[in-house]
Amino acid sequence: MKNRIITVSRQFGSGGRTIGKEVAERLGLKCYDAEIIEKVAEQSGMSKEYIAECGEYTSYRTWLTGMFASGRGINGISNQDYIWVAQNKVILDIAREGPCVIVGRCADYILRDEADLLKVFIHADMAKRAERIVKLYGENSETPEKRLRDKDKRRAAYYKFYTELEWGDAIHYDVALDSGKLGISKCVDVIVDLYNTKPVEGEDWLK
Amino acid sequence: MKNRIITVSRQFGSGGRTIGKEVAERLGLKCYDAEIIEKVAEQSGMSKEYIAECGEYTSYRTWLTGMFASGRGINGISNQDYIWVAQNKVILDIAREGPCVIVGRCADYILRDEADLLKVFIHADMAKRAERIVKLYGENSETPEKRLRDKDKRRAAYYKFYTELEWGDAIHYDVALDSGKLGISKCVDVIVDLYNTKPVEGEDWLK
Numbered sequence: 062m063k064n065r066i067i068t069v070s071r072q073f074g075s076g077g078r079t080i081g082k083e084v085a086e087r088l089g090l091k092c093y094d095a096e097i098i099e100k101v102a103e104q105s106g107m108s109k110e111y112i113a114e115c116g117e118y119t120s121y122r123t124w125l126t127g128m129f130a131s132g133r134g135i136n137g138i139s140n141q142d143y144i145w146v147a148q149n150k151v152i153l154d155i156a157r158e159g160p161c162v163i164v165g166r167c168a169d170y171i172l173r174d175e176a177d178l179l180k181v182f183i184h185a186d187m188a189k190r191a192e193r194i195v196k197l198y199g200e201n202s203e204t205p206e207k208r209l210r211d212k213d214k215r216r217a218a219y220y221k222f223y224t225e226l227e228w229g230d231a232i233h234y235d236v237a238l239d240s241g242k243l244g245i246s247k248c249v250d251v252i253v254d255l256y257n258t259k260p261v262e263g264e265d266w267l268k
Numbered sequence: 269m270k271n272r273i274i275t276v277s278r279q280f281g282s283g284g285r286t287i288g289k290e291v292a293e294r295l296g297l298k299c300y301d302a303e304i305i306e307k308v309a310e311q312s313g314m315s316k317e318y319i320a321e322c323g324e325y326t327s328y329r330t331w332l333t334g335m336f337a338s339g340r341g342i343n344g345i346s347n348q349d350y351i352w353v354a355q356n357k358v359i360l361d362i363a364r365e366g367p368c369v370i371v372g373r374c375a376d377y378i379l380r381d382e383a384d385l386l387k388v389f390i391h392a393d394m395a396k397r398a399e400r401i402v403k404l405y406g407e408n409s410e411t412p413e414k415r416l417r418d419k420d421k422r423r424a425a426y427y428k429f430y431t432e433l434e435w436g437d438a439i440h441y442d443v444a445l446d447s448g449k450l451g452i453s454k455c456v457d458v459i460v461d462l463y464n465t466k467p468v469e470g471e472d473w474l475k
Contacts (some may be wrong), residue, residue: 064406072439079475184439189473196474231444232279232391236458239442244472247465249445251458258454265451266396267403268286 066176067162067256068169073212074190076240077183080162083249085162088256090204093155094164100151101144117165119218145223170224179256182234185241274369275376278392280419281397283396283447284390285371290456295463301371302361303328305422307358308351323351326425332412352430377431386463392448418421
C-alpha cells in the first residue's frame with residue numbers, strides 16, 4: 062500500500078514551511094524540508110547553500126550557463142540537473158519509509174505515482190509576505206517586494222522546467238490556501254482535517 | 269460594513285454549484301446562481317439561455333463577431349459586453365442586500381472592493397467531471413471530455429477578457445479544493461468552517 066504523504070508547495074514568505082512543520086507535529090509525522098538538502102549534500106558533496114538555491118530555483122547563473130552550453134557539472138550534465146536527479150532519489154526514498162510531510166522541491170510531482178498524496182499549495186498576497194520575510198529574515202539591499210517577485214519567478218521557472226506544469230495552478234493541488242487571509246493556524250487545522258478524512262465515494266460525488 | 273459573501277468559481281462538472289447551494293443551506297444564506305441569469309434576462313429582455321451562455325463563456329460566435337467588428341448589440345456594444353455590464357449591476361445589487369453565496373459569473377472579481385469575500389475555487393480531474401456530467405446532463409454527440417475541454421477553455425477566456433487575470437490561478441482564491449478527490453460533502457464542511465472563522469491577526473501570521 063502506498064504511504065499517505067502531505068506535500069506542501071508554497072510561495073516564498075507565505076509561511077508554508079511553518080504550516081508544514083505544525084501539520085507534521087499535530088499528526089505525529091516527520092517533516093522533511095532542510096533534511097532533504099542535507100541528504101542531497103551528503104550524496105553529492107555539494108554545499109547545502111548551493112543545493113538550497115539550485116534545488117528549487119532556476120538561478121540566473123543556470124540560465125546563462127544553459128544558454129552557452131557551458132557550466133557542465135558531474136558526468137557532463139548541469140549541476141542543476143544533477144541536483145534534480147539526486148533530489149528525486151532522496152524524495153522517493155523518504156516516501157517509501159512511511160507517511161510524512163514534505164515541503165517544496167516538486168515533491169508533489171515526483172511522488173505523483175508513488176504515494177497517496179494530499180497536495181497542498183500555500184500562498185499569500187505581496188504585502189503580507191513582505192511583512193513576514195522582513196520579520197523572519199531581516200532587511201537587505203533589495204525591497205522585500207523585489208525579493209519576493211524574484212523568488213516567485215525563479216521558483217515557477219524551476220517547476221515548469223522539470224514538470225512541464227504551471228506552478229500555482231489550482232488544478233494541481235487538492236487544496237490551496239491563502240495563509241495571509243486565513244491565518245497560519247487555520248491552514249494547519251484545514252490540512253490536518255483533510256489528512257484525517259477518508260473521501261466518500263459514489264453517492265456523494267454524483268448527488 | 270461590507271457584507272460577508274462567498275463566491276464560488278468552479279470548473280464545469282466539478283460540483284461547484286451543488287457545493288455552493290449546500291454551503292448556503294448550512295449557513296442559512298441565499299445562494300445566487302440561476303437567479304442572476306433571471307434578473308439579467310428581466311433587465312435586458314434577452315433569453316435566459318443566451319445569457320447563461322454569454323454571461324460566463326466566450327462563445328465561438330463572439331470570437332468571430334469580435335474579429336469582424338460586427339454583431340453589435342444594444343447601443344453599439346456587443347451583446348456579450350452588454351450582458352457583462354448588466355450582470356455587474358445585478359451582482360453589485362445582490363451584494364449590498366446582505367451576506368450570501370454567489371456561484372460563478374466573475375463575482376470574485378466584480379465584488380473585490382465591495383464585499384468581505386471568501387473566494388472559493390472548485391475543480392476536479394477530467395475523469396471525475398466526465399462521470400458527473402454524463403450522470404447529470406446525459407450523453408450527447410460529443411464525448412464528455414471534449415465538452416469539458418471546450419467549456420474550460422471558453423470560461424477561462426471569458427474570465428481573462430474581463431478581469432485580465434488567469435482563471436484557476438490559486439493566488440486569486442482564499443481556498444481552492446479538488447472536489448473529485450476530497451468529495452462534495454468535505455468541500456462543504458471546509459467552506460462552512462472557513463466562513464465561520466475569524467482570522468487571527470499579528471502573532472499568528474508572524475510566528
